Amino acid sequence: MNPTLSELEARATRHKAAFGGDAHIVCDNLVRIYKTEGVEVVALQGLDLLIDKGELVAIVGASGSGKSTLLNVLSGLDVPTAGVARVAGLDLLSMSARDRLRYRRSVVGFIWQQTARNLLPYLSAAENVELPMKLAGKKRERRAAELLDLLGVGYCANRKAAEMSGGEQQRVAIAVALANSPQLILADEPTGELDSETSEQVFEALRRANRELGVTAVIVTHDPLVSEQVDRTVGIRDGRTSSETLRREDAEGQIIAEEYAVLDRVGRLQLPRDFMSALHLERRVRLELETDHIGVWPAREEPSSD
Numbered sequence: 491m492n493p494t495l496s497e498l499e500a501r502a503t504r505h506k507a508a509f510g511g512d513a514h515i516v517c518d519n520l521v522r523i524y525k526t527e528g529v530e531v532v533a534l535q536g537l538d539l540l541i542d543k544g545e546l547v548a549i550v551g552a553s554g555s556g557k558s559t560l561l562n563v564l565s566g567l568d569v570p571t572a573g574v575a576r577v578a579g580l581d582l583l584s585m586s587a588r589d590r591l592r593y594r595r596s597v598v599g600f601i602w603q604q605t606a607r608n609l610l611p612y613l614s615a616a617e618n619v620e621l622p623m624k625l626a627g628k629k630r631e632r633r634a635a636e637l638l639d640l641l642g643v644g645y646c647a648n649r650k651a652a653e654m655s656g657g658e659q660q661r662v663a664i665a666v667a668l669a670n671s672p673q674l675i676l677a678d679e680p681t682g683e684l685d686s687e688t689s690e691q692v693f694e695a696l697r698r699a700n701r702e703l704g705v706t707a708v709i710v711t712h713d714p715l716v717s718e719q720v721d722r723t724v725g726i727r728d729g730r731t732s733s734e735t736l737r738r739e740d741a742e743g744q745i746i747a748e749e750y751a752v753l754d755r756v757g758r759l760q761l762p763r764d765f766m767s768a769l770h771l772e773r774r775v776r777l778e779l780e781t782d783h784i785g786v787w788p789a790r791e792e793p794s795s796d
């Protein structure tokens with residue numbers, strides 16, 4: 491017997507609810523199109539991404555690949571054009587303005603690349619950390635000091651931004667982002683303006699926040715020092731997730747990194763550009779299913795018509 495319309499609707503809803511399950515961050519076929527002066531730029535072209543609660547993930551990709559767009563969507567600053575974006579069970583597309591404000595105040599914390607953008611210059615480090623708590627109507631006297639201590643900048647509590655180094659300012663910025671106990675922190679090139687030694691300290695502070703407070707952390711970065719030290723690095727190309735590198739420790743304590751291509755739900759994957767050019771793969775490829783892998787070959791030369 492053919493299913494009724496209501497059965498079909500129920501099936502479609504079940505299918506949707508299943509994608510991502512209880513992942514902390516779910517991006518499903520996410521699309522963001524910018525329109526400027528009649529020209530459309532597709533910054534995200536059906537991006538899929540799942541991140542579990544408590545993960546520390548780096549996002550890498552060439553300039554213009556869509557990394558900041560993704561972070562702006564996850565931070566609630568920007569609304570995608572289509573698809574699904576869900577954080578901690580909250581739907582970022584259908585959220586009301588009031589819920590969005592609450593989301594940005596207490597579910598997510600943000601750290602920008604420009605050190606000067608993260609802190610108010612006329613407030614001390616401790617006052618900067620207290621500010622988001624005050625705005626959310628919370629007053630927890632000890633928390634600012636505790637967070638600054640956790641991130642190794644307790645000694646900066648009474649200093650203003652101009653009296654701190656770039657690395658100290660970024661660690662205070664992490665404390666500000668953590669002030670309202672968010673579930674997720676997002677950092678856009680947090681070490682972009684810093685030298686390698688200072689970068690290491692800032693990354694270490696992010697890692698400590700992730701491990702000790704259990705907060706999920708997503709870091710957009712060009713810095714190999716960051717991207718090569720996380721358990722999972724997601725590569726974005728042309729507005730889609732194209733690769734993932736997973737790192738694990740083997741029995742001898744050596745870190746093993748394995749790079750994977752990402753297969754989306756309908757079976758699409760992006761072949762690395764250097765693989766494509768090495769075998770002159772273009773437009774059409776021949777696929778063959780073997781017992782434990784799939785072979786990909788350049789298409790045979792088309793027989794000429796004469």
Ligand SMILES: Nc1ncnc2c1ncn2[C@@H]1O[C@H](COP(=O)(O)OP(=O)(O)OP(=O)(O)O)[C@@H](O)[C@H]1O
Pocket residue numbers: 524525526531532533551552553554555556557558559560
């Ligand atoms: N507000 C905007 N209006 C129009 N186009 C935009 C806007 N923001 C981003 N874009 C375009 O969307 C695409 C993705 O940009 P995005 O900033 O997300 O890339 P990115 O990977 O973060 O780059 P970078 O590493 O240089 O910061 C680019 O082509 C960019 O020019």
